[in-house]
Every structure is written in structure tokens, then in C-alpha cells.
Amino acid sequence: MASNEVEEAVKRINSHKGVMGVLVVNYDGVPIKTSMEAAETVQHAALITHFTQKAKGVIKQLDPDNEVTFLRVRSKKHEILIAPDENYILVVLQNPGSAFVNE
Amino acid sequence: MRVSVWATKKPPSHPRLTRELTTPASSDPSAQAPEKDGAKPKAKKDKGEKKPSAPAADFDAFEEAKTVIIVPANQLELTQKEMDEEITKQLTANNPNAPANIARYNTKEREYKFEPMIDQLVMHFASDGYLLHRDSDAAKQQLQLEAMEAEAIEEYERAVAGLPKKRAPGEEGEGGEGGDDGGDAADDDDDDAAREPVDDSKALRNQFNFSERAAQTVNNPTRERQSATEPPPSQQFTASATQWEMYDAYMEDQLRVAIQRDMMKKQKQREKEAEEAEEAGEPPPKKKEEPKPPPKEKKPEMMAGVPMTRAVKVMERMVNQNSYDDIAQDFKYWEDQSDRFREGEGTLLPLWKFYNERAKRRHVTAIAWNPTYHDLFAVGYGSFDFVKQMSGLICCYSLKNPSHPEYTFTTDSGVMCLDFHPHHPSLLAVGLYDGSVMVYDVRNKVNRPIRQCTVKTGKHTDPVWQVKWQDQDLSERSLNFCSVSSDGRVTTWTMSKSELVHEDLMELKLVTADADDDADALGSLAGGCCFDFNKAQDHLFVVGTEEGHVHKCSKAYNSQYLETYVGHNMAVYSVQWNPFHQKAFLSASADWSVKLWEHNSSRPLMSFDLNNAVGDVAWSPLNSTSFAAVTSDGKVHVYDLDVNKHEPICEQKIVRKAKLTKVAFNPEHPVLLVGDDRGCVTCLKLSPNLRKGGAEPERMETLVDTALKGEQA
Numbered sequence: 001m002a003s004n005e006v007e008e009a010v011k012r013i014n015s016h017k018g019v020m021g022v023l024v025v026n027y028d029g030v031p032i033k034t035s036m037e038a039a040e041t042v043q044h045a046a047l048i049t050h051f052t053q054k055a056k057g058v059i060k061q062l063d064p065d066n067e068v069t070f071l072r073v074r075s076k077k078h079e080i081l082i083a084p085d086e087n088y089i090l091v092v093l094q095n096p097g098s099a100f101v102n103e
Numbered sequence: 104m105r106v107s108v109w110a111t112k113k114p115p116s117h118p119r120l121t122r123e124l125t126t127p128a129s130s131d132p133s134a135q136a137p138e139k140d141g142a143k144p145k146a147k148k149d150k151g152e153k154k155p156s157a158p159a160a161d162f163d164a165f166e167e168a169k170t171v172i173i174v175p176a177n178q179l180e181l182t183q184k185e186m187d188e189e190i191t192k193q194l195t196a197n198n199p200n201a202p203a204n205i206a207r208y209n210t211k212e213r214e215y216k217f218e219p220m221i222d223q224l225v226m227h228f229a230s231d232g233y234l235l236h237r238d239s240d241a242a243k244q245q246l247q248l249e250a251m252e253a254e255a256i257e258e259y260e261r262a263v264a265g266l267p268k269k270r271a272p273g274e275e276g277e278g279g280e281g282g283d284d285g286g287d288a289a290d291d292d293d294d295d296a297a298r299e300p301v302d303d304s305k306a307l308r309n310q311f312n313f314s315e316r317a318a319q320t321v322n323n324p325t326r327e328r329q330s331a332t333e334p335p336p337s338q339q340f341t342a343s344a345t346q347w348e349m350y351d352a353y354m355e356d357q358l359r360v361a362i363q364r365d366m367m368k369k370q371k372q373r374e375k376e377a378e379e380a381e382e383a384g385e386p387p388p389k390k391k392e393e394p395k396p397p398p399k400e401k402k403p404e405m406m407a408g409v410p411m412t413r414a415v416k417v418m419e420r421m422v423n424q425n426s427y428d429d430i431a432q433d434f435k436y437w438e439d440q441s442d443r444f445r446e447g448e449g450t451l452l453p454l455w456k457f458y459n460e461r462a463k464r465r466h467v468t469a470i471a472w473n474p475t476y477h478d479l480f481a482v483g484y485g486s487f488d489f490v491k492q493m494s495g496l497i498c499c500y501s502l503k504n505p506s507h508p509e510y511t512f513t514t515d516s517g518v519m520c521l522d523f524h525p526h527h528p529s530l531l532a533v534g535l536y537d538g539s540v541m542v543y544d545v546r547n548k549v550n551r552p553i554r555q556c557t558v559k560t561g562k563h564t565d566p567v568w569q570v571k572w573q574d575q576d577l578s579e580r581s582l583n584f585c586s587v588s589s590d591g592r593v594t595t596w597t598m599s600k601s602e603l604v605h606e607d608l609m610e611l612k613l614v615t616a617d618a619d620d621d622a623d624a625l626g627s628l629a630g631g632c633c634f635d636f637n638k639a640q641d642h643l644f645v646v647g648t649e650e651g652h653v654h655k656c657s658k659a660y661n662s663q664y665l666e667t668y669v670g671h672n673m674a675v676y677s678v679q680w681n682p683f684h685q686k687a688f689l690s691a692s693a694d695w696s697v698k699l700w701e702h703n704s705s706r707p708l709m710s711f712d713l714n715n716a717v718g719d720v721a722w723s724p725l726n727s728t729s730f731a732a733v734t735s736d737g738k739v740h741v742y743d744l745d746v747n748k749h750e751p752i753c754e755q756k757i758v759r760k761a762k763l764t765k766v767a768f769n770p771e772h773p774v775l776l777v778g779d780d781r782g783c784v785t786c787l788k789l790s791p792n793l794r795k796g797g798a799e800p801e802r803m804e805t806l807v808d809t810a811l812k813g814e815q816a
Binding site for chain 1: 343346347348350413414422426428507
């Protein structure tokens with residue numbers, strides 16, 4: 001998949017109903033690409049990077065051959081979807097909508 | 104001057120030592136604590152038992168001290184006589200601490216000798232004085248100096264006293280001003296100077312902080328200058344290193360070192376070669392390519408590379424899962440509760456709709472589930488309309504991402520049929536409207552088939568209506584598939600290394616009811632519309648034709664039909680063998696009917712009238728007696744012959760104003776896909792009543808047997 005195709009996919013994700021923001025962060029916590037406001041981006045980037053590192057550590061420690069592929073954190077207000085990659089972390093904030101509120 | 108004092112040791116004090124202590128009458132021990140040896144005895148009057156614990160400070164100081172003599176227990180007891188005895192002590196000039204027997208080596212006599220003289224001098228006090236004896240040399244010298252100094256001063260004063268008299272008038276004003284610091288005295292001076300010339304030497308001057316005018320320079324204010332540097336930036340960093348992290352880092356480092364060593368070795372070798380070449384007298388190779396520096400590790404381009412695509416893919420699916428959460432829940436858990444209260448009826452629940460802007464105004468001409476990945480299916484888009492043909496499109500969708508196809512391929516001509524290879528899930532055979540067949544590998548994301556037939560290699564001359572992969576023989580290593588086209592050929596294609604090799608299995612000769620019309624029939628061929636291979640005997644297959652006949656053929660005899668089933672009046676769009684019963688097959692036709700056949704009987708066992716042209720029919724993979732058919736009025740009909748032989752157990756309109764063209768059951772989940780002529784594919788879930796019964800072939804066998812008996816009777 002070419003990089004523009006990835007960009008396209010990211011655009012598609014962003015246009016999805018309920019998606020509040022898409023964020024690409026590198027492992028130093030530097031936001032590379034974002035659709036959110038600056039302050040929010042920085043905060044998310046810094047905290048989520050730590051969180052992801054920790055999760056990766058946990059999985060690696062449990063089984064050295066294993067690896068984290070996806071993390072989803074469901075909260076009262078929305079859901080944070082985290083897809084850690086080799087060099088970057090893809091983060092999406094999504095409000096899963098009415099179905100979620102009923103739960 | 105130095106004063107020396109000689110002293111001798113004091114005579115030992117009298118052995119009787121007395122210690123006088125004030126003893127407060129109270130028995131309080133704390134009162135005694137402050138008392139020290141040698142302290143001035145203080146008498147404390149016994150205040151009686153009334154205040155036993157009163158502090159010492161409260162004792163009445165005016166009471167007379169009461170002295171008690173305490174005698175140490177080990178004191179010598181002396182008689183009066185002994186005490187009165189006079190003991191005379193003599194003061195000597197000997198130092199009692201001086202050693203009495205110092206022996207020194209006498210080099211002259213070469214032996215140790217006692218020192219006859221022992222120094223008894225002890226310095227107790229020494230002080231340097233400042234007095235000089237008047238007669239001493241130093242004093243004389245000093246007096247002389249003083250006399251000279253006094254003389255010099257006198258001379259100077261005389262000289263000074265003489266000078267101002269000459270210069271007095273010129274100096275006056277300045278003298279006044281010079282007295283600024285002098286304060287009042289100077290001001291007075293000014294006034295006096297105006298009246299009479301005053302002798303400067305006798306002017307009253309401020310003697311305390313007077314300063315000469317010449318000394319009155321401006322004192323630069325002191326300035327402090329300093330610069331503060333910023334503290335070196337500090338940063339806090341915390342991390343937890345785990346064993347695997349260390350291991351990974353170590354391995355990475357080792358790899359790097361190994362590469363470096365390799366490079367070094369190569370370079371050395373190259374240099375060596377060059378040297379040898381020079382020694383041999385050959386000119387060094389001119390165009391020797393410079394060893395390129397190791398390609399700098401490019402900073403991975405943002406969002407590129409395979410891993411990131413994976414992350415994006417997963418993310419897109421997850422976002423879809425969230426936004427279509429209700430449908431996903433229905434897909435997994437929803438069961439129509441009303442099915443419990445009705446017999447022989449069921450419903451279809453529409454789930455996702457798969458639609459794509461590019462598929463707009465195209466017909467869904469083929470749907471194929473992937474046999475390995477049960478969430479993946481391919482949809483072929485083209486046109487059934489002869490006059491409105493357009494380019495084709497293949498989209499591979501996953502149930503996990505209903506909003507966007509996983510893979511997309513475009514073809515020059517409309518796609519008419521698709522089939523996934525049963526054992527190689529990435530191989531997709533495609534038949535086009537222009538008669539060509541091709542094979543795609545969906546893993547290659549390039550928009551190009553890996554194999555394609557050409558006019559030279561036996562391309563069909565009419566649309567290819569169906570393609571089907573053949574089960575691979577163990578003996579054959581190559582893959583092959585069959586195709587049927589309305590040019591009347593059934594062809595098998597073998598994938599060779601670079602191309603598709605074709606071999607005609609059958610030419611569909613036109614069969615007419617009249618035997619007399621043989622002459623007419625000879626030249627032309629019947630257009631094949633569909634075919635299906637028997638599940639048990641893989642050489643056996645049935646072909647549906649545009650004329651409405653269904654022929655049973657075999658790979659072994661390509662000259663004639665084994666059987667011809669006459670029953671349909673219009674084109675047969677689909678034939679399909681029952682997956683559990685080896686002898687029964689279904690045919691669906693544009694003449695509004697679906698017919699069930701037993702391949703040994705030339706007449707249909709059953710016929711179902713669906714009141715509209717039937718686009719496609721498919722057996723259920725979960726239930727041996729159930730099948731679904733789609734009609735051009737947008738309805739799906741689900742039959743279970745075990746439940747009802749005459750009426751469908753479900754007849755449901757799925758799309759408005761569109762014709763349904765294709766239907767496909769999922770091999771695992773109780774869902775089916777229907778495609779319409781507007782490019783939309785809908786996923787439907789079968790309610791529990793529609794998937795009752797099992798996969799056992801016996802039920803179908805009894806069904807067919809009774810139908811056959813009825814026929815014969």
C-alpha cells in the first residue's frame with residue numbers, strides 16, 4: 001500500500017461518524033499528524049505514548065515473542081483506539097454513538 | 104627586656120583534705136547536685152519537713168550557714184602530737200623534673216659519660232619589652248635619629264613659613280574655596296579675606312576632615328558588575344528497562360558491528376586488489392565504481408511502509424466496528440424471537456450494505472465468498488445489459504470493514520463471473536464480458552492480473568458467464584479452472600508459468616426437439632450460461648443454456664451429451680448441485696421458475712414458480728434441503744423442502760426498485776449476500792427457522808426418492 005493510500009485510509013477514518021480525532025505520534029511523544037487542537041494533541045500524545053510503551057512492555061515481558069497490535073480504552077465519554085506500529089502510534093478518539101450510551 | 108622567674112615546685116599540701124559541703128537539711132538529693140568542689144559553701148537553713156522538695160534557690164539566704172565537715176573515709180588518722188610536729192621544707196633551685204642522669208657519647212674519649220651539668224632552667228614567663236637602656240648603643244643611635252628628624256622638621260617649617268608670605272595675595276581666593284570641606288571655618292575665612300589679608304599659615308583649619316584642594320578628585324562610585332549564567336538545562340528521564348529491551352538493543356548493536364566489520368573487510372580487499380593491479384603494471388581499472396557508502400538509513404517516511412498500513416487497517420476496522428456496533432451485535436447475537444411462535448416461516452435481517460461510489464450504476468454480476476477467510480468476499484461489477492456495457496470492477500470486501508473494500512481491481516470489460524480457488528485463497532479467477540478469462544492474485548495490490556488469456560490462447564468470443572476452479576489432482580501440479588461462455592464452449596484453462604493454456608471440454612451443440620431439423624442444428628452452437636461440476640464424480644457436470652435446456656456432460660465424452668433436461672423455456676441462469684446429495688441439482692431460469700432435478704431422470708422432480716425472473720439460486724451450505732433464490736422484483740425466496748415443498752419459508756423484499764441478480768451463502772456464518780443491479784450488496788442474516796435442520800444428506804435422499812416415486816406413479 002502506497003503512502004498516499006494510507007493517507008486516504010486515514011482520511012476515511014477521520015470522516016467516519018463519531019470519530020473525534022486522529023493522531024499519529026512517534027515514540028518520543030512528538031505528534032506527527034493530527035486533526036485535533038494543539039493543546040489537546042500534545043496532551044494526548046504525551047500520555048498515550050507512555051501508556052503504549054507500558055502496555056508493550058507488559059506484553060513483551062509476559063511473552064518475548066508476543067507483541068501488542070491494538071489497544072482500546074473505553075471510557076465514559078468516548079473510546080481511545082490505539083494501534084502501535086514500529087515507528088509510530090496511530091490514535092483515534094471515537095464516540096461510539098448512541099448504542100454506546102445505552103450500555 | 105626579658106624577665107625570667109625561677110620557681111620551685113610547691114610543697115605538697117597538707118594530707119588532710121577537707122571538703123566542706125553545705126548540706127541542706129532536707130533529704131532531697133537534687134539539692135546537692137549543683138554543689139561543686141571548691142564552691143563557696145552556702146548554708147541552707149533547714150525549713151523542716153514542710154517543704155522537703157523546695158528548690159535550692161528558695162532557701163533563705165539570710166540564715167546562717169551551717170558548716171559540716173565531711174571527712175573522707177580513707178583519711179589518715181593522726182594524733183595531736185603528730186599533727187603538731189614541725190616539718191621543715193627547703194626551697195632548692197633544682198628543677199625536680201630535670202633528668203638527673205643524662206649520658207652522652209663523648210667522641211673524644213669514645214665512651215658514654217654522664218652529663219655533669221644539668222640544666223635546671225625552667226622558663227615560666229617571658230615577655231619582650233620596649234624599653235631601652237639609655238646607655239646602650241641602640242638607645243644612642245635612636246636619640247641621634249630623633250635629633251636629626253627634629254632638625255629636619257624645623258628646617259622645613261622655616262622654609263614653609265617663609266614661602267606663603269611672598270605668595271599670599273594670589274592664593275587668597277583659592278584658599279577660601281579650598282576650605283569648602285572645612286565647613287564653617289572656611290566660610291569665616293572667606294569673610295575675613297575680604298577685609299584683610301590673613302596669614303594662611305595661621306588660618307584656622309578644620310583639622311579633622313580637611314583635605315587639600317589638590318586631593319579633591321572625584322571618587323568614582325564603585326560599581327558592581329556580575330552576570331548570572333543560566334543553569335545548565337536539566338531534564339528528568341525515567342524509564343523501566345526490561346530484559347527484552349536490553350536483549351533487543353544488544354542484538355541490534357551486534358548486527359551493526361557485524362555489518363561494519365564486513366564493510367571494513369571488503370574495503371581492505373579492494374585496496375589490496377588495487378595495489379596488486381598497480382604492481383603488475385596494469386593501469387588501475389578506470390571505471391571502478393566507488394564503494395558506495397552504506398545507504399543512509401532513511402528516516403522512515405511518515406505513514407509509509409508495511410507496518411503502518413497494518414496499523415491503519417486494524418484501526419479502520421476498529422472504527423467501523425464501533426460505528427456499526429449495533430449491526431455487529433446483530434450479526435453475532437440477534438435471533439428473531441418471533442420464530443418460536445410460528446412454524447415453517449422465518450425472516451431475513453438486513454445487516455451491512457456494501458456500496459461503493461465506483462460501483463454506481465453497475466450491476467452486481469458475481470459474488471464469491473473466500474473459502475478460507477469467511478469474512479472476505481469478492482464482488483464483480485459489470486452489466487447484463489447488452490447495449491450499455493462499461494468497464495468492470497472487482498471489489499473484495501471484508502465483513503469487518505463494510506465501508507471500504509479491502510482490494511479493488513478494474514478491468515477493461517465488464518466482469519461477469521468470479522471464483523476463489525478453494526485451496527489458494529488469494530487466487531481469483533475472473534470471466535469478462537469480452538470473453539477473456541484472467542486470474543488475479545489479490546495479495547498483489549497491483550491492478551493487473553497474473554494470468555490473462557488472449558485471442559491467440561483461446562479467448563472466448565462471447566461473454567464468459569461462469570468460471571469455476573477445479574479441484575487439483577495430486578498428479579497435476581498446475582492449477583486449472585473451467586469457464587462457460589455463450590459462444591458455446593466449455594473450456595478448461597491451465598495455469599502454466601506465463602500464460603493460460605486452454606482446452607475445450609465441450610462444444611454445446613444445439614439440440615432441437617425435432618429430429619428432422621438436424622441440418623439446421625449442425626452448424627450452430629448453443630450459448631452456455633452456467634455450469635456446475637458434480638461434487639462426487641468430478642468429471643460430471645451440467646450446463647445451462649440460453650435456450651433453456653440443461654445438459655449433463657462428462658469430461659470423458661466431449662462429443663455428445665449424456666443427458667438433456669428439457670423443462671425451462673428461457674435462459675437458465677444458474678445450475679447448482681446439492682452439496683450433500685450427489686444426484687440432485689437445481690436450475691434457475693428467466694422463465695420465473697426454479698426446478699429441482701435428479702440427474703438420472705429427464706423430468707424435473709419439483710418446480711417452483713417465483714412470479715419473476717430468477718437471477719440466481721444457491722443451496723444452503725448448512726442445511727441439505729434448503730436453498731435461496733433471488734428474483735428481479737427484489738425478493739429473496741428461501742425454501743426448505745423438508746418443511747414445505749410448495750411455498751417458500753421466507754419471501755422477503757430486500758431492495759426497492761432494483762433487481763436482485765446474485766445470491767451467495769456464507770460457508771460458515773448464517774448469513775447470505777444478495778447483489779442487485781445498482782451496485783449494492785446486502786448482507787442478510789437468516790433467522791433461526793431458516794437454518795433449522797442439519798447437513799445430513801439422508802433427508803434430501805428421502806425427499807428425492809419420494810419425489811421420484813411420485814413421478815413414476
